[in-house]
Amino acid sequence: MTSQTDPGTTAVGPAASAPPLDLEAALADSQVEELLATLDRDLVGLVPVKTRIREIAALLLIEKLRMGVGLSAGPPSLHMSFTGNPGTGKTTVAMRMAEILHRLGYSRKGHLVAVTRDDLVGQFIGHTAPKTKEVLKRAMGGVLFIDEAYYLYRPENERDYGQEAIEILLQVMENQRDDLVVILAGYKDRMERFFQMNPGMSSRIAHHVDFPDYEADELFSIAELMLERMQYRLSPDAARALGEYIDRRRMQRNFANARSIRNALDRARLRQANRLFDRRGAPLGREDLMTIEAEDIRASRVFDRSETTVEGSQ
Amino acid sequence: MRITQGTFSFLPDLTDDQIRAQIEYCLGQGWAISLEYTDDPHPRNTYWEMFGMPMFDLRDAAGVMTEVQAARGTFPDHYIKLNAFDSTHGFETIRLSFIVNRPLHEPGFALGREEAAGRTIRYTIRPYATDRPEGGRYS
Numbered sequence: 001m002t003s004q005t006d007p008g009t010t011a012v013g014p015a016a017s018a019p020p021l022d023l024e025a026a027l028a029d030s031q032v033e034e035l036l037a038t039l040d041r042d043l044v045g046l047v048p049v050k051t052r053i054r055e056i057a058a059l060l061l062i063e064k065l066r067m068g069v070g071l072s073a074g075p076p077s078l079h080m081s082f083t084g085n086p087g088t089g090k091t092t093v094a095m096r097m098a099e100i101l102h103r104l105g106y107s108r109k110g111h112l113v114a115v116t117r118d119d120l121v122g123q124f125i126g127h128t129a130p131k132t133k134e135v136l137k138r139a140m141g142g143v144l145f146i147d148e149a150y151y152l153y154r155p156e157n158e159r160d161y162g163q164e165a166i167e168i169l170l171q172v173m174e175n176q177r178d179d180l181v182v183i184l185a186g187y188k189d190r191m192e193r194f195f196q197m198n199p200g201m202s203s204r205i206a207h208h209v210d211f212p213d214y215e216a217d218e219l220f221s222i223a224e225l226m227l228e229r230m231q232y233r234l235s236p237d238a239a240r241a242l243g244e245y246i247d248r249r250r251m252q253r254n255f256a257n258a259r260s261i262r263n264a265l266d267r268a269r270l271r272q273a274n275r276l277f278d279r280r281g282a283p284l285g286r287e288d289l290m291t292i293e294a295e296d297i298r299a300s301r302v303f304d305r306s307e308t309t310v311e312g313s314q
Numbered sequence: 315m316r317i318t319q320g321t322f323s324f325l326p327d328l329t330d331d332q333i334r335a336q337i338e339y340c341l342g343q344g345w346a347i348s349l350e351y352t353d354d355p356h357p358r359n360t361y362w363e364m365f366g367m368p369m370f371d372l373r374d375a376a377g378v379m380t381e382v383q384a385a386r387g388t389f390p391d392h393y394i395k396l397n398a399f400d401s402t403h404g405f406e407t408i409r410l411s412f413i414v415n416r417p418l419h420e421p422g423f424a425l426g427r428e429e430a431a432g433r434t435i436r437y438t439i440r441p442y443a444t445d446r447p448e449g450g451r452y453s
Contacts, residue, residue: 108374108376109373109374111373130366130367134367134369136377137369137372137377137378137380137381138371138372138373138377139377140372140373140374140375140376140377140380141373141374141375141376141377142373142374176376176380179374179376180376
């Protein structure tokens with residue numbers, strides 16, 4: 001896949017002195033445009049992230065064309081760091097990124113292996129290296145996604161085995177760049193501290209992508225998208241209630257953006273099911289089974305008077 | 315005397331690219347790959363030592379190739395073979411196995427004759443390499 005150029009380019013490549021390269025054909029060939037379009041469609045908001053991904057995709061495509069005519073800047077470094085609050089779509093975007101890299105030929109298999117500290121760091125001396133290496137071997141040819149990567153480094157315990165995992169990781173990130181792409185993810189401030197403590201890691205990461213929090217209207221669109229996929233719909237009252245719910249929930253602690261919305265919808269479904277169950281005897285239609293009413297949402301604890309003291313994710 | 319065994323015993327040793335292609339095939343079939351090594355070339359020496367754990371859930375040959383390189387680095391003068399295990403019900407066995415590393419000099423075998431009762435002769439072979447203790451046989 002890596003060395004493959006489209007037939008059009010190879011035909012004119014060596015013959016003419018300055019052959020015009022067909023960017024359109026290369027683009028169509030990689031089908032990456034289509035992938036970026038679905039990314040635009042499926043992911044609400046996240047404009048800076050989408051722009052960055054578009055830029056990275058453009059760079060990789062041009063690099064591929066350059067390689068086709070014998071210009072080489074060396075294989076580009078593709079390791080990335082995704083920073084942002086919980087529920088802002090880091091894992092989802094990482095999965096799409098794996099697919100994009102696969103289409104462009106920078107990742108042979110295009111699979112994503114998502115791990116956390118537990119999967120990399122061992123429990124006793126000599127346990128970490130085989131564990132990390134096994135994960136790395138599984139991720140070869142694809143993308144290794146390390147969630148909450150800063151937990152790998154624990155400055156308060158200098159004998160922590162995390163450091164060993166980082167060293168092995170760094171070695172592979174440097175030496176097997178065409179076998180593996182590493183994406184580190186986590187909260188912004190803690191990731192920044194992690195990079196400060198591990199300058200080796202920071203310098204090997206080419207792309208830092210920051211995921212902004214969602215706005216209220218974006219969260220509402222996300223909710224609508226989720227409901228549509230689950231084949232539910234909101235009654236007009238319920239839509240209003242959901243709007244208010246989002247406004248209130250955002251102000252509270254432990255707000256996890258899209259994840260909170262998904263949890264809220266799951267609970268609304270639960271209440272809807274209970275409501276339908278309670279009025280047994282009355283005839284049920286398809287419409288009833290699909291519709292979420294305002295009361296299903298307003299029963300949430302978020303609407304309690306004592307909301308300021310509520311800390312859970314209700 | 316060049317020892318041959320396994321799937322490609324009739325061919326010259328595979329190059330790294332050919333090994334990689336075979337690994338890709340094995341992974342495509344969903345087989346788990348493991349490495350084994352020994353320095354006793356006797357044909358009846360069936361159970362070699364494992365090099366690391368068998369590798370499950372791999373997607374790409376690069377992971378196995380790093381392990382092959384590591385094994386060659388650790389045991390440059392040993393025989394190393396690559397096994398692919400098929401866990402499918404009904405097979406549950408090695409489906410493919412071939413040598414990926416061998417010592418530079420392979421001294422071969424001595425033929426031993428034992429005189430048994432009534433002028434019977436029993437034959438046996440013994441690798442010259444095993445004259446020396448394990449670990450120092452090919453250095």
